[in-house]
Amino acid sequence: MNRSVVLSETGNLSVRHQWGKFFQGLFLFSTVIGLIVLGILIVTVVDKTFTLVAVTNKVDPATLADRPLEELSEEELRQILRENLRPARLRTIERDQAPLDEMNQADLTALVTTEIVKPTTRASYPLFQSLTRRAEIEAEIRSEYPDAQIYFKAWLTWDFLQRSMSTKPDLAGVRQAVKGSLWIIFITILVAFPIGVGAAIYLEEYADHRSRINRILQTNIENLAGVPSIIYGILGLAVFVRTLALITSGAVFGVDAGSGRTILSGGLTMALLVLPILIISSQEALRAVPRSLREASYAMGATRWQTIWHHVLPYALPGILTGTILTVSRALGETAPLILVGASSLINKDPQSVFSFFTTLPFQIYNWTVRPQPEFRNIAAAAILVLLAVLLSLNATAIVLRNRLSKRI
Amino acid sequence: MEVSLRHLKRPEESALDVSRRLQKRPRWGEGFIQAFLFFCGAVSILTTIGIVYELGKEALLFFQMPGVTLLEFFTKTEWQPTVGRFGVLPLVSATLVTTVIAMMVAVPFGLGAAIYLSEYASEKARKVLKPALEVLAGIPTVVYGYFALTTVTPFLRIFFGDAINIYNMLSAGLTMGIMIIPLVASVSEDALHSVPNALREGAYAMGATRLETSLQVVVPAALSGIIAGFILGFSRAIGETMIVAIAAGAGPNFTFNPLKAAETMTGYIARISGGDVAYDTPDYNSIFAIGLLLFGISLVLNIISRRISARLREVYE
Known part of the structure; x- marks a missing residue:
């Protein structure tokens, strides 16, 4: 308190107002610094997703045919494949994908590219750098890889979304990762939504807040919301992956996956992780329902559950859904627990059931980011763009829903 | 009694029959639903018990391994469970360094943002800025990790040159700080918002400027809530995994130099469990010991943070 006296005595009014202006600027800066960083982050990711690349081919397409591959007929492409691939390799391809005779022109072109031409990105330069000093970069590439083709490459393409995992960044895609994420989220919602809303209804509508057990319940939920996510991963590893391996591997259902590191374990772990957050946000939605609504219903002779089901829940539903969407977007971006539960980057098959092994989009981003080859950072950036697009649209939905809700009240 | 029952009485009934008929019917469905809802609430208790039991059980196995003692665990500065070095300090020191750096970013900026939103911003500006901060809070941490490694570290290299490692605690800590700003800002803003307007008006009446009111009247009045927010942020930083796993480096390293690479507790857990870790090995058990810590x-x-903010609520309600 003494300081205020000192301040007012030492500074005349205009000086004090100048300090005020200065600090107001600082406070505003603190508020927007996060947004500035967010902007830089997005620019970085875009910068790495669209790059100038130097690509060398193992076999020059010009030696395969006198025209570009895209213009060749299906028969000519089949001919090239049969001439250039060993019979064993051909048999493997036909077994894994489809017989050559049944493939269309696009499939065959893709096959010739991946199996024979084998383009490899030798160097890749971020977008803005390449725009500003393209000539220098081209000279650099020419001296190092004389026969390389130089062009702009978008790492995020429709193909990228559909391709399978690969150890080569040029051929890798996020197909299994996207499907894995969807499966996990599906299990998470299926388990966490009913239990979370149920627990919230119990705490808000039934529980006597003076009773000891209910106070413990409430405190416990708040504590759980603050537990680091990796702890849930440890719990999932110990309980779902190890102790309940017979169930989570599907052994008791006759589809043994071999270990408990399955989508089911991942989804259940995620469900436990989001449960406290879901309960707290649903509680808030229920608390916003006016008392008079319940009293009117009771006055008409409705029982407690009739009141909740027919009056309280419909009124609170938009709020509960908003909370659920935000929770889902949190779960979609979560990585750490799934590392422990056993997400694996070596997944080449689409997940078939809850007993399949899995990888997810954030896990794939992590995996690609920590690899030493710089091209993996490019596909990590492309995967980040996919993830951010999904999350931002989820968040936008939640905000729209919330605005509608606040208008209605 | 007689009067009230007259209307309800059917011809053949006595007063006793009527009161029986009006008695509460047992509703098994209602009871069942309530029991189910209670079970839903109890799942969270089961989760807590599960965490404590599993962490405790495996950590106990860890401390029963030959050569592991509590004293060594908390005092030795080398952590190599596979070769019998069980001093957790290097992991703790790295966690501490990254967390302190994060707080040095999150505390001033988070508080500044809270003051701006609560004391300066117009209603319109708040409506735009608050959701924007929420978006920032919704960015997955793995994306922040990517950002730390590919943008923040190269940026820091401009200033430190080769003195700074590719993987370093400074870049991880700074990025983590940015990540925590929204959390600190939102908790502190709630605290500032709950300060009664009378206090501000009193200060204005005494001739204080808005800045003097904010810093010398409102902030001290909301101090306990603000501190609760700082503690929450601190706790969040300690438990954060992906940013440090990507950007702070792999391998325990007992150092307080933020320019060096060092592995945090969470980073260690993520790295060890990343492969197919075999059950009941020193590595596996050590995950649980560190998890318990x-x-x-x-x-x-x-708990401290909630105690503090509960006290604040009592003061102003």
Whole structure:
């Protein structure tokens, strides 16, 4: 308190107002610094997703045919494949994908590219750098890889979304990762939504807040919301992956996956992780329902559950859904627990059931980011763009829903 | 009594029959639903018991291994469970360094943002800025990790040159700080918002400027809530995994130099469990011992934070 006296005595009014202006600027800066960083982050990711690349081919397409591959007929492409691939390799391809005779022109072109031409990105330069000093970069590439083709490459393409995992960044895609994420989220919602809303209804509508057990319940939920996510991963590893391996591997259902590191374990772990957050946000939605609504219903002779089901829940539903969407977007971006539960980057098959092994989009981003080859950072950036697009649209939905809700009240 | 029953009485009934008929019917469905809802609530208790039991059980196995003692665990500075070095300090020191750096970013900026939103911003500006901060809070941490490694570290290299490692605690800590700003800002803003307007008006009446009112009247009045927010942020930083796993480096390193690479507790857990870790090995058990330590620290911090903010609520309600 003494300081205020000192301040007012030492500074005349205009000086004090100048300090005020200065600090107001600082406070505003603190508020927007996060947004500035967010902007830089997005620019970085875009910068790495669209790059100038130097690509060398193992076999020059010009030696395969006198025209570009895209213009060749299906028969000519089949001919090239049969001439250039060993019979064993051909048999493997036909077994894994489809017989050559049944493939269309696009499939065959893709096959010739991946199996024979084998383009490899030798160097890749971020977008803005390449725009500003393209000539220098081209000279650099020419001296190092004389026969390389130089062009702009978008790492995020429709193909990228559909391709399978690969150890080569040029051929890798996020197909299994996207499907894995969807499966996990599906299990998470299926388990966490009913239990979370149920627990919230119990705490808000039934529980006597003076009773000891209910106070413990409430405190416990708040504590759980603050537990680091990796702890849930440890719990999932110990309980779902190890102790309940017979169930989570599907052994008791006759589809043994071999270990408990399955989508089911991942989804259940995620469900436990989001449960406290879901309960707290649903509680808030229920608390916003006016008392008079319940009293009117009771006055008409409705029982407690009739009141909740027919009056309280419909009124609170938009709020509960908003909370659920935000929770889902949190779960979609979560990585750490799934590392422990056993997400694996070596997944080449689409997940078939809850007993399949899995990888997810954030896990794939992590995996690609920590690899030493710089091209993996490019596909990590492309995967980040996919993830951010999904999350931002989820968040936008939640905000729209919330605005509608606040208008209605 | 007689009067009230007259209307309800059917011809053949006595007063006793009527009162029986009006008695509460047993509703098994209602009871069943309530029991189910209670079970839903109890799942969270089961989760807590599960965490404590599993962490405790495996950590106990860890401490029963030959050569592991509590004293060594908390005092030795080398952590190599596979070759019998069980001093957790290098992991703790790295966690501490990254967390302190994060707080040095999150505390001033988070508080500044809270003051701006609560004391300066117009209603319109708040409506835009608050959701924007929420978006920032919704960015997955793995994306922040990517950002730390590919943008923040190269940026820091401009200033430190080769003195700074590719993987370093400074870049991880700074990025983590940015990540925590929204959390600190939102908790502090709630605290500032709950300060009664009378206090501000009193200060204005005494001739204080808005800045003097904010810093010398409102902030001290909301101090306990603000501190609760800082503690929450601290706890969040300690438990954060992906940013440090990507950007702070792999391999325990007992150092307080933020320019060096060092592995945090969470980073260690993520790295060890990343492969197919075999059950009942020193590595596997050590995950649980460190998990228990992490769980204990964040639990204590959360409880302190909630105590403080509960006290604040009492003062102004």
